[in-house]
Amino acid sequence: MKFRILLAAVLTAFSFAVAAQQKPIKVGFSMALTGGLAAGGKGALIAMEIWRDDVNKRGGLLGRPVELVYYDDATQGANVPGIYAKLLDVDKVDLVVSGYGTNLIVPAMPIIMRKKLVFPALFGLAANEEFKYDRYFQIMPAGPDPKLDWSRGFFDLAMAQNPKPKAIAIVSADDEFALNAAAGARANAKKLGLNIVYDKTFPPATTDYSPIVRAIQATNPEIIYVACYPPNSVGIVKSASEIGLKAKLFGGGMVGLQFAAIQQNLGPLLNNIVNYDFWVPEPTLTFPGVNEFLAKYRVAAVGKGVDPYGHYLPPFAYAYLQVLGQSVEATKGLDHGKLAAHMQKATFDTVVGKVKFGKNGEWATTRTLQVQFRDVQKDNLEQFSGPGKRVVLYPKEWKSGNLVYPYKQ
Amino acid sequence: MKSTVFWGALATIFAAGLALTGVVQNEYYYNALYLILQGTLMAVAWNVLGGFTGYVNFGSAGFFALGAYTTVALNKALGLPLPLLILVAGVVGGLVGVGLGYLTLRLKGVYFAIATLAMSIVIETLVVNWSYVGGAKGSYMLTPDTHLWFDSYIQMLFVVMLLLTLAAVAISRMLNSSRLGRGLSAIRDDEVAAECAGVPTLRLKLVSTSVMGAMMGVAGAPFPYFVTFVDPLSAFNLFIAVNAIAMPMIGGTAHWIGPVIGALLLGTTQEIVKVTISSEMNVLIVGVMLVAFITLAPQGIVGLARKLRRGRPK
Numbered sequence A: 001m002k003f004r005i006l007l008a009a010v011l012t013a014f015s016f017a018v019a020a021q022q023k024p025i026k027v028g029f030s031m032a033l034t035g036g037l038a039a040g041g042k043g044a045l046i047a048m049e050i051w052r053d054d055v056n057k058r059g060g061l062l063g064r065p066v067e068l069v070y071y072d073d074a075t076q077g078a079n080v081p082g083i084y085a086k087l088l089d090v091d092k093v094d095l096v097v098s099g100y101g102t103n104l105i106v107p108a109m110p111i112i113m114r115k116k117l118v119f120p121a122l123f124g125l126a127a128n129e130e131f132k133y134d135r136y137f138q139i140m141p142a143g144p145d146p147k148l149d150w151s152r153g154f155f156d157l158a159m160a161q162n163p164k165p166k167a168i169a170i171v172s173a174d175d176e177f178a179l180n181a182a183a184g185a186r187a188n189a190k191k192l193g194l195n196i197v198y199d200k201t202f203p204p205a206t207t208d209y210s211p212i213v214r215a216i217q218a219t220n221p222e223i224i225y226v227a228c229y230p231p232n233s234v235g236i237v238k239s240a241s242e243i244g245l246k247a248k249l250f251g252g253g254m255v256g257l258q259f260a261a262i263q264q265n266l267g268p269l270l271n272n273i274v275n276y277d278f279w280v281p282e283p284t285l286t287f288p289g290v291n292e293f294l295a296k297y298r299v300a301a302v303g304k305g306v307d308p309y310g311h312y313l314p315p316f317a318y319a320y321l322q323v324l325g326q327s328v329e330a331t332k333g334l335d336h337g338k339l340a341a342h343m344q345k346a347t348f349d350t351v352v353g354k355v356k357f358g359k360n361g362e363w364a365t366t367r368t369l370q371v372q373f374r375d376v377q378k379d380n381l382e383q384f385s386g387p388g389k390r391v392v393l394y395p396k397e398w399k400s401g402n403l404v405y406p407y408k409q
Numbered sequence B: 001m002k003s004t005v006f007w008g009a010l011a012t013i014f015a016a017g018l019a020l021t022g023v024v025q026n027e028y029y030y031n032a033l034y035l036i037l038q039g040t041l042m043a044v045a046w047n048v049l050g051g052f053t054g055y056v057n058f059g060s061a062g063f064f065a066l067g068a069y070t071t072v073a074l075n076k077a078l079g080l081p082l083p084l085l086i087l088v089a090g091v092v093g094g095l096v097g098v099g100l101g102y103l104t105l106r107l108k109g110v111y112f113a114i115a116t117l118a119m120s121i122v123i124e125t126l127v128v129n130w131s132y133v134g135g136a137k138g139s140y141m142l143t144p145d146t147h148l149w150f151d152s153y154i155q156m157l158f159v160v161m162l163l164l165t166l167a168a169v170a171i172s173r174m175l176n177s178s179r180l181g182r183g184l185s186a187i188r189d190d191e192v193a194a195e196c197a198g199v200p201t202l203r204l205k206l207v208s209t210s211v212m213g214a215m216m217g218v219a220g221a222p223f224p225y226f227v228t229f230v231d232p233l234s235a236f237n238l239f240i241a242v243n244a245i246a247m248p249m250i251g252g253t254a255h256w257i258g259p260v261i262g263a264l265l266l267g268t269t270q271e272i273v274k275v276t277i278s279s280e281m282n283v284l285i286v287g288v289m290l291v292a293f294i295t296l297a298p299q300g301i302v303g304l305a306r307k308l309r310r311g312r313p314k
Helices: A002-021 A038-057 A077-089 A102-114 A146-159 A176-191 A210-218 A230-243 A260-270 A290-301 A314-331 A336-345 B003-023 B027-052 B060-077 B082-103 B109-128 B153-177 B179-189 B191-196 B201-220 B223-227 B238-251 B257-276 B281-296 B300-311
Strands: A025-031 A066-072 A119-121 A136-138 A167-173 A195-202 A223-228 A249-254 A274-277 A347-350 A353-356 A369-373 A390-394
Touching: A025 A038, A025 A077, A025 A314, A038 A066, A038 A290, A038 A314, A066 A077, A066 B257, A077 A102, A077 B027, A077 B223, A077 B257, A102 A119, A102 A176, A119 A314, A146 A176, A146 A223, A146 A249, A146 A274, A146 A369, A146 A390, A167 A176, A167 A210, A176 A195, A176 A223, A176 A249, A195 A210, A210 A230, A223 A230, A230 A249, A230 A260, A290 A314, A314 A336, A314 A347, B003 B153, B027 B060, B027 B153, B027 B179, B027 B201, B027 B238, B027 B257, B060 B082, B060 B109, B060 B201, B060 B223, B060 B238, B082 B109, B082 B153, B082 B201, B153 B179, B153 B201, B153 B223, B179 B191, B179 B201, B191 B201, B238 B257, B238 B281, B238 B300, B257 B281, B257 B300
Parallel strands: A025 A066, A119 A136, A167 A195, A167 A223, A223 A249, A249 A274
Antiparallel strands: A274 A369, A347 A353, A369 A390
């Protein structure tokens, strides 16, 4: 028995040594490490490095160590085609994944499509809508119809109330994401027969939100759907508090309310806002491996100027590499045709739960959560690390609490 | 430089570019070269107004974006081929250049510079609110399947940009060494004196702004095919405007070759730094080189070379 254990240990050590000596499998990508999306991009990179280390500790992929080859795209789309050309033609990477965000995914598509590569993508909103590329696989759980699915839960929650609300205000920033989210909300509202009493956009560089919030209030909407990026989200929430905004349901598509620093900044002003999210530390969402991953992330994130808890993007950055890694193991090779065929039909076990892709490369079913902030205290960052502060209301299978309705500050 | 040598050099460079597409398959080099050439074309264009005429333009990104969005709009409306799109973008850029000249002809120095910046912001605001071209959401441009006899679309784009850049350099040289160019120099040195000496300053300034606008529009026209997704953030990028100013300043603004030297030096450095250190370092590099040249060699590399030649014992 002892001999067998010793033999197994020696063989394992030998296989690790062989893996270490073998030519690595190179995974290439561009990432926003500076510029507008740098805070998210740096967090994603930490997650990807954790995945690389985890895989290499287990002996690599196909017995070969994994190496990440990446360049900073500075959040500028014009840098992306050159970076992917370099990755593929000079660095000779075996696999590629996308950078973070729609604007930085799309410029890579022509070269990826021309070379017929599988392309796992990180947080692109309907980025494959025009290309219809069958080897594109997007990890953000927006669902098969991202624009509509983004706000579907918000509307389902509203329409489940008695009496049903009738009037809605839709306000969004004038940028790519927010306009898409608002378009989806508009379509959902029309489908449900809601009366849209306010439907306007504002410039992303707006600093004073009081006139906007007052104008919304003047139309007396019961539901207020907001779609915007972090600086706008903070401004809208603060103005809503200052003005004493009255509505029955407030929130929807505000990016930024998922980040710990902003949560700490806004504190109790967040209470009872209902907003989208993708993963929160609620008991219904403790998928295998996610807590272990987040524990490693928290250690790695110290002093790097990124979200200290990393609930929003990092688990998905880890997961899209898990999808790729599991596909390589399952197909026992790096043939992109076989990898794509596997990704199209398989269900993947990842730290963000089971992932199954639909025909357009988006998740086959949406898992865009609607969460409600509860009992948020002032100046307390630690409170957001655990459950209870962002209660999952939607979808039903992940629900961890009931909606507090109507909204009260 | 003699005309025969100049035209021979241009023909040789173009032939070398064409030959390159037959020898090198690696797409990375064409991507990098495309961006360097785009920078060179923008620098040459900026120098027509900023260097020859002495009117500093901070709104280069606006003209560049005009070209890019002309492509987006006309491709969507009429599905025109790339050469026609480039031509129309040049006309649109030229017309807006003339408009800029008329509207700002009473402004000088820093006031003119601020007006150009304001114009760029006005154009950006119009584009953001023009949903036909994607508005703030941006617009997709699928790369066409056909690319003549080239192996890939980026090879063709590189050759197109090479041709446009060489044409711009030729126009710039002709302007610099012509009677018209001497008139522009007179405006740069002392506009009132030039006017008194009979130089038609208004007409020459309009020629200068329209040539600059047309060249920048042409530079922006193929951009949507290069990135495949154009949004106001990328088309009106401040970095485009900063590079368009920095490259001629580093190379030297008084001579037609100055912006070419500056663009090749700065553009190549930026492309190397992008894949060795970080894309963001490019901003620092531009800043440091600009400060260094303005302090140590205000006439740029061309001025420095002339100074050294004059100082050399005979």
